[in-house]
Amino acid sequence: MYLAVAGIYWLSTQNTNFPNAKSAQSLITFTFVPVNGIVILPMLASSYRYLKEGRLKMDKFRNRAILLAVVLIIILIIEFFYFKDIQSGIMQMLQKGTNVVK
Numbered sequence: 001m002y003l004a005v006a007g008i009y010w011l012s013t014q015n016t017n018f019p020n021a022k023s024a025q026s027l028i029t030f031t032f033v034p035v036n037g038i039v040i041l042p043m044l045a046s047s048y049r050y051l052k053e054g055r056l057k058m059d060k061f062r063n064r065a066i067l068l069a070v071v072l073i074i075i076l077i078i079e080f081f082y083f084k085d086i087q088s089g090i091m092q093m094l095q096k097g098t099n100v101v102k
Contacts, residue, residue: 001040005032008076012083016091024090032079040072 006029013025047064050056 001037002029002033004072004076005029005036005079008080009083012080013087016087024087028083028086036072036075039075040068044068 006025009025009029044065047056047061051058051061
């Protein structure tokens with residue numbers, strides 16, 4: 001989950017460069033990793049438990065895993081655009097801050 005969010009963050013910030021980028025990356029990444037985990041992992045773990053107990057067939061488990069992967073991809077696409085928005089907001093705040101100081 002961390003690698004997926006970090007990768008999406010990296011892709012969304014390709015054309016932006018500003019100071020303190022590392023701290024912003026850590027804040028955003030460690031905010032969204034648990035959110036994505038809370039959305040995806042309980043359903044996957046529950047389905048896996050049912051599979052191990054024999055209450056769920058392998059093809060049903062595979063279908064659920066594929067559905068959860070599609071949901072995760074949709075969430076990551078939304079986060080990509082949200083991360084771009086966050087970055088532009090940070091840039092605007094930094095620019096306003098430097099104008100006030102001058």
